[in-house]
Amino acid sequence: MNILGIHGGVTTGQHDAAAALIVDGSLVCSIEEERLIRVKTPYATLPIRSIRTCLKEGNLTINDIDLIITPGETYKDIIPRTKEWIIHHFGYSPKIESMHHQTAHIASSFFQSNFDDAMCLTYDGVGDGASGAIAKASKKKGIEIIETFPITRSLGLFYSTMTSFLGFKPNEDEYKVMGLAPYGKPNIDLSFFCKASAEGNTVDPSYWNQRKPKVTVYEPIYSSKMVEKIGKPRLGNTGLNDHYKNVAASTQHILEQCVVSNVKRLYSLTKNQNLCLAGGVALNCSANGVISKLPFIKHLFIQPASSDRGLALGCALFGAFKENEKIKPINHVFYGPKIDNKEIERSIKLTG
Template sequence: MNILGIHAAYTSRSHDPSACLIQNGKVIAAIEEERLNRIKTSTSLFPERAIRACIAMANISIHEIDVVVADGSTYPPLKDKINRSLVDSFGYSPPIELTHHAYAHCAGSFVSSGFDEALVVSVDGVGDQVATLICTAKKLGSSVEYKELYRGDITTSLGVYYSVFTNYLGFRSIEGEYKVMGMAAYGSSKHDLSNLLEFNPATGELVCKNNQFIDLENYTSVFEPSYKEKFIESLTGVRRPVYFSNGFQQEHFDLAASVQFQFQKTYLDLISYFLKKTGLKKLCLSGGCSLNCLANKELLGKPIDVYVMPAASDRGLSMGAAMYMASQTSQSVSPVQNMYLGRSFEPAEIKKSLDICGVSYTELSDPTIGCASAIAEGKVVGWFQGRSEFGPRALGHRSILANPQAAEMKDILNAKIKFRESYRPFAPAILESELNDSGLDNTHLPYMTFTVDVPSDLARKIPGAVHFDGTARVQSVSHDNSPLFAGLLDQVQHQNGFGAVINTSFNLAGEPIVDSPHDAIRTFYSSGIDTLYLGNFKLEKSCS
């Protein structure tokens, strides 16, 4: 059976459309629309290109899709919208079913985890009128039984709380929240925001006063400012950065730290309460808020197994919707083994793109050797290999790589490659075998969904990848979860003495991660990347 899951963004508050294809219980393909149309978040767009890519990767036609399933069950007209879009784009529409936004999040994390039973938590802005959903999930043969424990609406939304302050600090909703996380390391939590957001253990409910600091009634687009400026300024004494000619002041970093502190406390109190109530020892997290890797760090010390859906935000809803449909129709779905679910390109296709662009290149038998040497020499490298990643993180197939042993590398990458704020950190990708001797308690961290406190011995080996507060969002790499990338890190270990690199997404600020060879070539020549390894082809810039 072919199940096509989609997340279709028809309004200016809906974002990150994507598609996922499950074929006979196996995830065959998944990709975001932004990777293909090159429009970051692709707000309000239908995932036509993503659908085309998925059916092409499965080598089937739209007529072979048995059912299309999308989140949006509280909006029945969505079926007709999807039907019209499919007929417009493909001349045909398979049968369409709708599932609930939050349950799609929950299914995506639980089924992907491989757990038999778990507490499942979805926390995001809002979807299908629900912002927070907590349930238990249990496999019953080839189906899954979900039992709801708690739901909260937009008035108690943790995602809305975080997005409002993201706006207030000068960033756009949906895209800028991770920038606030980065700022938090440079500040102190000086503002008590518990009167705006907290979890009440006496009632087992979230308490939030979103209506005090956001105009919910008139908020219609992720592109518009959402905050009530006078209220926030009166509460905190902090004016927005736009009023300062030299940008961020220390008070803005302190506000970011305060926002993060109260979010993190509420998020962890919520999770801890329901873990204790159910007695479950396995936890699945989804929804955009679960990408707050600083908060997730605190869960690593608990005696539980935690799985964070790597595509936890709305971009992962296509996979979750398909998985939910499968589980409710007694079709067993295998857990995903990795997130390399996008497109790949044959050497002939890459060569064609290179020739069309008229660039000089060298063909190699093994790009890992030269790439490791370039990294050891201090060069910044573009690395484009295999299938692209599904989700917001580059996991070593569409990555910009550099030497973490160079303390100055963060500033170089921010200024000359990514063209972004100087305070933002970069993540290390490290061979799991190296982590086993690092002093870390948790060494299996394949998806960059947690930060960790970096032990001093490890910090001395990777100073360029350790944040101001002594943490790092580590990606552990093994031949099991990422054989292509592990092969490169083996070479780095051989040449540089330690199997680690700085790994950041292959894109410029404000752009989606590259997906095609043409995207990679354009980004290479638009930035300070020194060398590009595109499959088995190597590109270098002329010195003239």
């Protein structure tokens, strides 16, 4: 069976379009649109070139695809809208199904982990109205969602807000905050904004910018209340003094407390020592290091493309399981298009 997982920006807030092709349970191709259009983290972009690349790698046409799966099940028109643009660009649309954004994240991690069973945690900014989810999963029964997180638990939006406050670009430069954190001291109390709790964590959304329509990544993500609490934000073209280093350290400190709280709660519910992580927050390798040292974690798998870049793969893997395909092991991350020496030679000649 030929299953195509896709993710694309049918709204201006969606980013990281991609496509992934699974044929008879084997991953043939998985690629992000940004690799083909040369724009990092593109917003409001459909995976048109990604789909063409997957079809080419599989030696298939769109008519050979049995099923397309996309996130966005909470969008009432996601299936007819997707069918419409697929027909517009490819002349034909196979059957289309939708699934939940957070379930796609979990599928992208668990079905790639090679674990027989695991507890699963995904956390990001927001997708399909949720900011994360916890689940238990097995190769026999699939994914069972235990709970989805409301936006008032969004660790992704917490970290992105602080990224914006520090003068960096949210949804892209969070790694800079993580990298800056060791140079400061976690001596700024950010618990007014985000803190660990019995249910995992809580976030006060009044500290991020709530203007409508939703602000872009080039506008301040933080609200005026944040400035009142911890002072002026850093201008992006200025240096980094001790205060901003301490803000970064305190942001990372709070995040680590919250992710540990969520993992501990998940373990109390499942008692499973295998953990699969996904979602944009799972790209925070410093927090992942803290998780890996928890005494009850025996095996840890982190989706290499944990952010929305991995949603298309999660959709394809979920579809393969749903259709009773035997999913073959995914042992590396090199599933982009093959380039032969003649093509390289042509490119060299073209550029002189």
